[in-house]
Amino acid sequence: MVLTSGLEVEEQISPEYDFKGYLITNDIPVSVLSDAHQALKSSLMPAEEDLVAKALLKLRALTAHKADGKDLDIILEAYLEKLRDYPKDAVLESLNRYPDHAKWFPSWAELRDDVEFRCVRRLELLKAIERKINERQLTQVRENTRTTA
Secondary structure (H helix, E strand, C coil): CECCCCCEEEEEECCCCCEEEEEECCCCCHHHHHHHHHHHHHCCCCCCHHHHHHHHHHHHHHCECCCCCCCHHHHHHHHHHHHCCCCHHHHHHHHHHHHHCCCECCCHHHHHHHHHHHHHHHHHHHHHHHHHHHHHHHHHHHHHHHHHC
8 A cells, every 4th residue: 555645555464364553665764754653643633522521421312321320420531531542533433423333331441442443553554654763763873873984
């Protein structure tokens, strides 16, 4: 796969056909890698708390739950705290789509899995870019060391 920034990316798949990550297969300048890193990093910004709170309340209203609602503030705060670590689009999509395929309000583990599924490839691409930047910088240091020695 070739991305618009000129990155040639290969998916890494396990023998069980599970996605394991990405490998950047071409030599590309660190400046281009840095631009791609910054662009990708900007797509990982968390959502504003009020948007997430509204989506959580909507999810709660559209799904069945065992509690009588007295602990709603605690539940809302706990989920908000956890969801701060994830990208806006992944969080909001999970919260908005969850009632369409589940009857019950999700446990944190169920919601986390759904959110992570929606952003794992971006995170893995970010790791691949970081590895390639480190590799390129190490190569440059070695070349500079050889020319000065």
